[in-house]
Amino acid sequence: xxxxxxxxxxxxxxxxxxxxxxKRSAIEVAGQRINLEFAGGPLSAVLLPPxxxxxxxxxxxxxxxxxxxxxxxxxVGFPVATRDARLRIPAWRLxxxxxxxxxxxxRVIDQQVEGALGILTDxxxxxxTQDVSTFPAxxxxxxxxxxxxxxxxxxxxxxxxxxxxxxxxKGVIIVGPSGxxxxxxxxxxxxxxxxxxxxxxxxIDPGPPPRALHLYASAKLLRPAQGAIARMLPPIANPxxxxxxKALYLLDSGVVPSIEIVAVVAPKLTGDRNATLDRITAVExxxxxxxxxxxxxxxxxxxxxxxxxxxxSSLPCFRLRLGSxxxxxxxxxxxxxx
Amino acid sequence: xxAPAPSVISEILDNExxxxxxxxGYYFNMTGSATNIWQCLMDGTTPEKICESLRVRFGxxxxxxxxxxxxxxxxxxxxxxxxxxxxxxxxxxxxxAPELSQTPTGEQFQxxxxxxxxxxxxxxxxxxxxxxxxxxxxxxxx
Numbered sequence: 001x002x003x004x005x006x007x008x009x010x011x012x013x014x015x016x017x018x019x020x021x022x023k024r025s026a027i028e029v030a031g032q033r034i035n036l037e038f039a040g041g042p043l044s045a046v047l048l049p050p051x052x053x054x055x056x057x058x059x060x061x062x063x064x065x066x067x068x069x070x071x072x073x074x075x076v077g078f079p080v081a082t083r084d085a086r087l088r089i090p091a092w093r094l095x096x097x098x099x100x101x102x103x104x105x106x107r108v109i110d111q112q113v114e115g116a117l118g119i120l121t122d123x124x125x126x127x128x129t130q131d132v133s134t135f136p137a138x139x140x141x142x143x144x145x146x147x148x149x150x151x152x153x154x155x156x157x158x159x160x161x162x163x164x165x166x167x168x169x170k171g172v173i174i175v176g177p178s179g180x181x182x183x184x185x186x187x188x189x190x191x192x193x194x195x196x197x198x199x200x201x202x203x204i205d206p207g208p209p210p211r212a213l214h215l216y217a218s219a220k221l222l223r224p225a226q227g228a229i230a231r232m233l234p235p236i237a238n239p240x241x242x243x244x245x246k247a248l249y250l251l252d253s254g255v256v257p258s259i260e261i262v263a264v265v266a267p268k269l270t271g272d273r274n275a276t277l278d279r280i281t282a283v284e285x286x287x288x289x290x291x292x293x294x295x296x297x298x299x300x301x302x303x304x305x306x307x308x309x310x311x312x313s314s315l316p317c318f319r320l321r322l323g324s325x326x327x328x329x330x331x332x333x334x335x336x337x338x
Numbered sequence: 339x340x341a342p343a344p345s346v347i348s349e350i351l352d353n354e355x356x357x358x359x360x361x362x363g364y365y366f367n368m369t370g371s372a373t374n375i376w377q378c379l380m381d382g383t384t385p386e387k388i389c390e391s392l393r394v395r396f397g398x399x400x401x402x403x404x405x406x407x408x409x410x411x412x413x414x415x416x417x418x419x420x421x422x423x424x425x426x427x428x429x430x431x432x433x434x435a436p437e438l439s440q441t442p443t444g445e446q447f448q449x450x451x452x453x454x455x456x457x458x459x460x461x462x463x464x465x466x467x468x469x470x471x472x473x474x475x476x477x478x479x480x
Contacts (some may be wrong), residue, residue, distance in 0.1 A: 099360075177458065283354045283367060291358055291365045291458040294347075302347045305358065307347040 001168035006106060008079035009119055009126045013039065016069035017075035022056040023338075025117040027051050028220055030205060031257075032155055034148075035062040035263075039069035039076075046132045049237070050218040053255045064151050065124050066144065072131035078117060092146075093299035100301025103154045109146040109298060114139045118147040125151070137238055141218035142201050148215070150299055157213065158204045158307050159231040159300075161293040164197035164212035164259060165189040167336045171197065171259035173212050173311075174267060174320075175289035179222075181267035181322045184229075187219055191232040192329035195256040206307050210261045210315070217255050220246040228326060263311055263335055264289065267320040275323040275331040340410065341382040341422035350377060359418060363458045366418070371396070372450035376408060382422050385410060396447035405449040416454070 016039040025046035026035045035058055038044035047068070048055070071077045089157040092101060092109055096323070101107050109118045116129040125147050149159040163174040163186035170218065171194075174182045183199040200220065203213035218237075224247045225233050238248040266280065266288035291307045294300045320331065342348065345361035355368040355376045368376055371392060377389050385406055392402050415421045 189358065281354075282351050283356060286349065286351060286356050287367060287455070290349075290356065291363075291455070294358055295360065295363045295365075295458045301360065305347050305349055309351055309356075313351050 005079075005108075006119060009128070010067070010124075012076055012079040013037075013067045013069055013126055013128075016040065017067075017077065019074050023048075023291045026056045026058045026062065027054040029054050029152075029203065029215060030057045030155065030157055032063045032152075033059070034151075035059070035065040037065065037067045040065075040073040040132075042073050043068055043070045043129070043132050044257035046135060046140055050141055050143060050216045052250070052252075053214060053217045063123065063155075063197055066127055066147065067125070068127040068129075068144075070129045070132045072133065078128050083290050099299070100303065101153070101299030107150055107299070108149075111139075111146070118144065120147050120156075121149050134254050137220055137246045138239060140238065142216050145201060146298060149297060152203055153303065158206070158207065158304050159201055159215075159279060159297065160204050160289065160304070160308065161200065161204055161296060162204075162212075162289065163199040164202050164261070166195045166197070166212075166256075166259035166262075167194050169259055170262050170324040170336060171195065171212065172263045172265045172335065173202065173261055174199075174265050174292075174331065175285065176266050176268075177288075180288075181269050181271075181320070183219055183221055184322065184325055185223070185265070185267050185320060185328055187221075187233070188325040188328035189332065190251070190254050191228040191325075193254075194329065194332075195259065196251060196254045197256065197259060201268050202309075204261075204307065204311065205258070206310060207260075210311055211258045212261050213258045214255055217251045219249045219251060221249070222246055225249070261311070261315060264315050264317045265320050266318070267322050270321045270323065272321050272323040274327040276321045277331050277335065278317040278321065280317050280319045282312040282317055284319070286312040339381055339382050339384055339422045339424060340378055340419050341430075343417055343420045346418050348376065348380070357418060357452075359416070362417070363456075364416070365455050365458065366416075367452070367453045367455075368450070370448050370450065371405075372409065372452055375406065375450055379419055392447065396445060399447040401449065402447065405447075409450040 020039055023038040024321050025048060026162055060248055069076060104122060107120045111117065118127045119125060127144050127147060152159060163182040165171050174185050176182055186196065186199040197212050197214045201216060203215050204260045205211040205213055224236060233249045234252050236247050264285045266285055286309055290305055292302055344423065346357060346359050348355055348357040353373050355373050357366040374395060375388050376390060378391055388406050389402050
């Protein structure tokens, strides 16, 4: 049944590709090249910009190929009733991440909220969406996150719920649940001239030495940026967002491919005037980092937990008491001094 | 024999345990004798062997059996442990995790306990289709 699904999905991608121009590109992270084939102009226009800083030329012998299409612009739907329980698809779904995704075989991510679905095999993947124009900010900021998470895990690299920034090749990762201040901290540092890796989802290479790798050149903020952060950022990428959808920014400068991680930092919103760093235990840092990374990411499990444990136990860990955004860079001066 | 439930993952760090129950989204921290008990449970064990391990570490403290029983009931109530079939053949040394096979440390026995955190549970307990905030999206819930 799973082979039937895969063959049907590939066939329908080919149908979509025959109906329109196929945009071909590739990304390269940690020496791994992933070819991207987009059938449908709107799809590439939305999915490629957050990957701008890891884009390379499409070429032969990739490590992974992702073939993607959308139904709205191609008129080609997804092949089968994938949500029919009779198919017994080995699918993971947000909110049901009770099993660790295996490193081999066929894996399916069913993103019902976004109207998207991805299938990953060992070296090929398909990504389908009904209509990319309805993607909310979080999906536009981190396209194909789950496929990439699962595939990079096969290479020993872990997607974590964290931001990262640094200077002169060394830096910190910023960990904690949504709303704890990761984006504010990372963007405040970037606005002061520090190198930016990410604000919400980054890759970890456990090393040694451990490194934080850039994946998405995006940042999301609950409210449009102000002050120094606003001056550093380009215009909002989703000015037509509805309600209180987060403001999305696509960074065009200040991004670096990777940094060596020298500390784990868990921010905490306070009413303090100036941001300060206090040492915390490895367990406190792990408790800030692991639950949101694992519970909120389908298929993450014991492997990811172990990697994060090793990271927190081998590095100094700090609580960042967040003050004004302008005071954040100074709090890291000593930690990031050469 | 008792063992961690299949939905539970854990890591021991600096003699503390961080446990995540992926079926509920709850996570737990344990210290002290609770860490020793969890370490035994990770390999599958019985209440008797847990008590034996604690006596090796803390000496012959009369409170140990009752404290272990109470703690195991709490772990069961949280769904963190479950029966895992019959007891395996004895290993050497019987019933003792290697880290615990030592003479009493002089450390005073404190009844085991855990801290429970529920702030991530909304992500798992919510229905991502119907409970997601329509504008901010998953994992933000209504």
